[in-house]
Amino acid sequence: MLNLWDPHAGLAVGVILATAFLLGMVHGITPDEHTWPITFSYAIGSYSTRKGIIAGLTFSAAFTLQRAIASELAYLAFDRWFTMGSVVDYVVYLIVGLVMIWAARYILRGQHWHLFRWGHRDHDERDPRVQDPRWWMPLIHGFIAGWGFGAFAVIIYTVLAPSMPSAWVAWVPGFLFGLGTTAIQAAAGGLFGWVSRHLGLTTAQVRQVSLKTAGNTLNWGGVIFVLAGLFGLAFPQLAGFQIDTGIKVHNLHDLGIAFVLVMVTVLFIGVGTLVRETRRVGRENARGTHAPQAPATHARVSH
Numbered sequence: 001m002l003n004l005w006d007p008h009a010g011l012a013v014g015v016i017l018a019t020a021f022l023l024g025m026v027h028g029i030t031p032d033e034h035t036w037p038i039t040f041s042y043a044i045g046s047y048s049t050r051k052g053i054i055a056g057l058t059f060s061a062a063f064t065l066q067r068a069i070a071s072e073l074a075y076l077a078f079d080r081w082f083t084m085g086s087v088v089d090y091v092v093y094l095i096v097g098l099v100m101i102w103a104a105r106y107i108l109r110g111q112h113w114h115l116f117r118w119g120h121r122d123h124d125e126r127d128p129r130v131q132d133p134r135w136w137m138p139l140i141h142g143f144i145a146g147w148g149f150g151a152f153a154v155i156i157y158t159v160l161a162p163s164m165p166s167a168w169v170a171w172v173p174g175f176l177f178g179l180g181t182t183a184i185q186a187a188a189g190g191l192f193g194w195v196s197r198h199l200g201l202t203t204a205q206v207r208q209v210s211l212k213t214a215g216n217t218l219n220w221g222g223v224i225f226v227l228a229g230l231f232g233l234a235f236p237q238l239a240g241f242q243i244d245t246g247i248k249v250h251n252l253h254d255l256g257i258a259f260v261l262v263m264v265t266v267l268f269i270g271v272g273t274l275v276r277e278t279r280r281v282g283r284e285n286a287r288g289t290h291a292p293q294a295p296a297t298h299a300r301v302s303h
Contacts, residue, residue, distance in 0.1 A: 005248050007155060009163050016160050020173040023250075024180020027152045028188070030251035033261040034092075034145040035063070037100075037221050039185050040266050042138045043192035044274065045107065045214025047206050052193020056186040059138035063185075064178025066146030067156065071174025074157035075167055086240055090232030092148040093261075097225030099144060103137050104219030107211055130211035150258065151250040152177070199278050201285075209277040216273040221265035228257055 004026060007019050028035065038059055043052035109131050160173040196210040232239035242254040251258075 005250070007159055009159055011160075011163055013165065016163055016173055017176055020156065020160050020176040021180040023152055023155065024177040024182075025184055026180075026249065027177070027251070028181040028184025030249060031259055031262040032150070032251055033225075033258040033265075034096075034148040034150070035059070035181065035185060036188075036262050037217065037225075037265040037270070038096075038138065038141045038145060039189055040192055040270050041100075041103075041214045041217045041221070042133060042141075043189035044196050044217070044270070045133055045211050046189075046193050047196040047210035049190050049194040049197060052196075053186050053190040054135075055138055055193070056189025057182060058135065059142040059189075060178065060182035060185045062139040062142030063146045064175060064182055066143050067174035067178040068171040069174070070147070070153075071156055071161040071177075072167070072171040074161040074174075075164060075170030086149070086232065086236060088147065089149045090229045090236075090239070092144065092229075093225045093232065094229030096141065096145050096148075097222040097227075097229060099141060100218040100222030100225060102222075103133060103141075104215045104217075104222060106137075107131060107133055107218065108215035130208065130215065132211065133214070146178075151253075195274075201278070201281055205281050205285075209274065209281060212277050213270060213274045217265060217270040220269045221261075224261060224264055224269075228261055232257065 002015065002019055002022065004019065004023055011019070039056050042055040042059065046052045046055050107130055156174055156177055161170050164170045164173065196206060196213075199206055199209060201209065228239070239257050242256045245253055245255060247253050
């Protein structure tokens with residue numbers, strides 16, 4: 001019988017593979033700091049259902065590659081390094097946060113970045129010079145974020161991968177775990193992209209709101225990730241706090257700094273920015289202050 005909570009060593013190969021894939025799906029569904037903030041940012045910034053799915057697939061493809069590599073390394077007895085756990089996780093937070101800030105600066109190219117506030121603009125407030133993220137940006141995030149640790153990674157690296165019959169197939173559990181995550185992240189990316197296309201705004205306004213949301217989420221989420229990484233490295237015992245919910249599902253059983261990162265980045269920063277920017281543009285429309293840049297901007301976004 002499959003045991004997604006506490007699988008043991010010595011399982012049959014078929015059970016190992018099924019467990020890995022289903023764990024990946026659970027990983028994609030539950031609040032996870034290594035996937036949700038990045039998927040939300042790039043998918044909402046795509047302002048398209050199709051592009052949102054592509055963003056989720058792109059991120060997850062790199063994540064899958066990393067998990068396959070790590071699974072193979074774990075089989076080859078490198079698992080002691082992998083199971084350093086929280087220390088590696090805090091370093092990953094730090095690196096991921098810096099990459100998020102870099103991506104935000106690319107998207108919000110018309111804004112001068114300061115540590116605690118966005119500075120003055122060189123252009124009209126109603127026409128921010130935002131630009132679409134490059135297609136390869138989620139790849140970078142996915143590969144880096146994949147090195148983060150948690151209960152899922154520990155199961156893959158210490159139970160499932162070492163139980164494979166040979167080094168030739170030891171990468172498969174990590175690969176299937178990534179595919180399970182990919183299935184969910186692609187769907188989530190499509191959903192976030194769909195949301196951005198159904199804001200009741202014109203085409204130009206949807207792009208403006210979506211990219212501003214993506215930029216803010218990456219920027220301030222990145223700052224929080226960096227601070228969390230530094231705090232964890234400096235005060236590991238404090239950063240390692242856990243609240244036991246009693247729910248026998250990984251990512252929902254022990255809530256700690258990872259859960260805080262997800263909630264703050266996605267809900268407070270991401271969704272908060274989306275709601276705030278949508279309302280701001282709606283007020284401008286009501287006052288008639290949004291000057292159209294081209295006749296095409298009057299057309300409603302097609303559903």
